[in-house]
Amino acid sequence: MSGLSLPALLPWLVGLPLLAAAASFAGQRWVAGRWLNAVGAAAQLALAVLVLWLLAAGDSGLGQRYTLGGWGAPLGIDLYIDGFAGLMIAITAALGFVLSLYSCSYFTEPDQAARFWPLWWLLMVALNAVFLAADAFNIYVTLEILGLAAVALVALQGGRPALQAALRYLLVGLLGSLCYLxxxxxxxxxxxxxxxxxxxxxxxxxxxxxxxxxxxxxxLLLKTALLPLHFWLPPAHANAPAPVSAALSALVVKASFYLLARFWLETLSAATTAQGLQVLGVLGAAAVLVGSIQAIRAQRLKLIVAYSTVAQLGYLFLLFPLFGRPSDTAGLGGAVVDAVAYFIIAHACAKAAMFLAAGNIQRAAGHDDISRLHGIARRQPLSLFAFAIAGASLIGLPPSGGFVAKWLLLNAAIDAGQWWWLITVIAGGLLAAVYVFRVLNLAFTDSAEQPPAAEAQPVLPRLLPLGAFALAIITVLLGFNALWVLEVLDIGVPPLQLAADGEAL
Amino acid sequence: MTQDLFYSICGIALFGIGLYGLLIPPHILQKILAVNVMGTGVFMVLIATAQSRAPAIDPVPHAMVLTGIVVAVAGTALALSLVCRIYALSDDTEQDAGR
Incomplete structure (x- = not known):
């Protein structure tokens, strides 16, 4: 390894999108330049892959630390990367790339594009910074950048419902940040x-x-929208522009979950109790059920997808009771963390594909009221295909990423001797099947009283259905490449913990 | 009761008053102001913390408060501009625009 040192690359994961944000703000009137944003996203993806590769190739198997300005803790601010952080950065960059390409053809109005890109890049800055942060106050700052950028992106949609959802999202976000601070x-x-x-x-x-x-x-629970603090999420995610909804559901809520996992299982683990961990698990299980039922009852396509996010976030919280209270030397690793991290990645791809597909259908039909979406499969076959594959992953059908994720989660629950969580996982899958098939059923039936109107259907740019389709394909591919993902996750976990796990198995 | 403990308790009380203001009154401007009151409470706790390691004064919490003020200004500005936009799109000011 000559010249290429991993820690020196870490600041660029934050710096590159920050430069892109400044550049897209300065050059916002240059309409032809919007495809340069896709180039920027490709560069970010390349950098993330390089970092992940260096991390996996490092023979020490340890996390890497970079001290900004050479000050070092406690006075300076450090960046830290281990397997979990590296995977989160990689999934952010991968989805960021696909969503950037999608956004290039989604935001065709110069005004809209000029407002979208700087905010989009700031969102990327904040996500990468959250995953790399090794300092509690720095996390506050990055959470606020994340929150403000996300709120402004929701408000881009214009119109009263989106603005009111954005305002509510902002106040909830500020309340969450102040509690954290x-x-x-x-x-x-x-x-x-x-x-x-x-x-x-x-x-x-x-x-x-x-x-x-x-x-x-x-x-952090307010920002992660765990039941009963989820009330702000469905309107905000359902009223945002399609690529924004996808990024919010796939990445932004995961950032605060990631921090919760760090605080509960690493930093503050000495102050946690077994009861507290169980309470988080029970809230998660309740979120799976309530979110799914509300998704089944929702009347708008994007609301169904948004409530599905509330439900799927619930699964993540099974991490806490299944992981249990770590011993003194433990890091964030082992079979349970593997399962949950894999779940995060699989859900991120599937949910992004679903929101893009729903956005395409909404744009093509001019609305997303599902009672009037009869026969949409004929007019938007590729988008609906993407929706169906993503839905299969959410239900947990093989060979999708969602299947592997649920399989790992079930195994972890059995290993931990807490079989009752199995009921949640299986019931959640069945309820997901209900809301996915409700949409598919309508999409494939022609309504008798309403012949498909051929006149007012705008033609979508080809990239829009392709974007949704590409993400759906990634969701399936994830199901075939589970082992490599799991290997990366163990970087930065002290070997003691791994040995202990081996004995337990 | 030492001075810094007194100010910390006052800061937490301010946080509580702000929380009440955010959750209970229906008017949106009150909610935005309440968030600022909550922020001031947190800043007060931080300033008191800087004092608590006497005789030296710890500069780190001061830096945190400065950063926090910048964030609070940005958040308030965004909230107010959203309210203005919602107001322009409707003629009913007393709407419960958000919570």
Whole structure:
């Protein structure tokens, strides 16, 4: 490995999209330049793949740390990458690339494109920064960039419903951030450092740690939209432009879940209790059921997909009871983390494909009221095909990524001796089948009283259905490449933990 | 009761008042102001923390507060511009525009 050092690349994961944001803001009147954004997204993808490859090729099997400006913790700000962070960055870059290509032909109005691209790149900056952050206050700043960019992107749609959803999203986001910040303030007061690794060594069970953990948890749960704090998500995700909905559901809510996992299972694990972990699991199980039922009852296509996100996020929270309270030396690794990380990736691809397909159908039909979508399969075959494949992954049918994810999750539940979570996983799959087939059933039947109107159907640019289709294909391919993904995940996990897992199996 | 503990408790009280203002009153401007009150409460806790390691004054919480103020200004500006836009699209100001 000559010259190419992994830590030196880490700042560029944040810097490259930041440069792209500035460039697309400065050159916003240059309409022909919008395809350059796709080039930028390709560069980001190449960088993420390079980082992931270097991480996987490193023989130490350890996470990598970069000290910004050479200051180092506790005064300076560090960036840290391990297998989990690396995979999150890779999925962000991969989806970012496909969604950028899609957006190039989705936002054809110069005004819209000029407003979209700087915000889009800021969203990428914030996502990468969240995954790399090794400092509790830096996480606050990146969460706020993420929140503000996401709100502005939802508001791009214009119209009262989108603006009201954006405003509600903003207030909820600010409330979540402030709860988080108060938690961080209490941590700093108690332990005098903001570095996550140092905090992890210092934190012990005490009233101040519990208060901080509670505030951080509530703040991040609000942003992750776990039941009963999910009320803001369906309107915001359903009213945003299609590529924005896809990014919000696939990536943005996962960022705050990622942080929850870091805080509960690594940094603040000394202050957690087994009961607290079970409560998170129960809320997740409830979210699976309630979200699915609301998806079945929803009357708009994009609302169905948005409620499906509420439900699918619930599965992720099974991580907490199944992982249990880690021992002192444990890192974020093992079979349960593998299952959940895999679930995140599979759901991200499937949900992005679904939102793009729903957006195409909405644009082609002029509405997304599912009672009037009879026979849409004839007019939008490729988009509906993508919707069906993504739906199969959400249900958990083989050979999709969703099947492998659920299989891993079921195995982890049995290994942990907590079989009752199986009921949730299986019931959630059946309920998902109901809402997916409800859409497919309507799409393939011609309504008797309403002959398909051929006159007012706008022709979609070819890239739009292709984007949805490409993501659906990735969802299926994920099902065939599970092992490699799981190997990367174990980077940065202390070997002790792996050995302990081996014995347990 | 030491000075920094007093200010910390006041900060947490402000946070609570702001939380009430965000959740209960229906008017959207009140909610936006309430978020700012909550933020001020957090900043007060941070400033008190800087004082708590006497005799030296810790500059790190001050830097955090400065950053927090910038974020609060940006968030408030975005919220107000959204409210203006919603107001322009409708003629009913007393709408419960968000929560």
């Amino acid at each position: 108060l938690g961080v303030a209490l941590l700093y007061r108690a332990y005098g450092t903001l570095d996550l690794a140092q905090l992890g060594q210092l934190v012990h069970a005490a009233p101040l740690s519990w208060a901080a953990l509670g505030l951080i948890t509530v703040g």
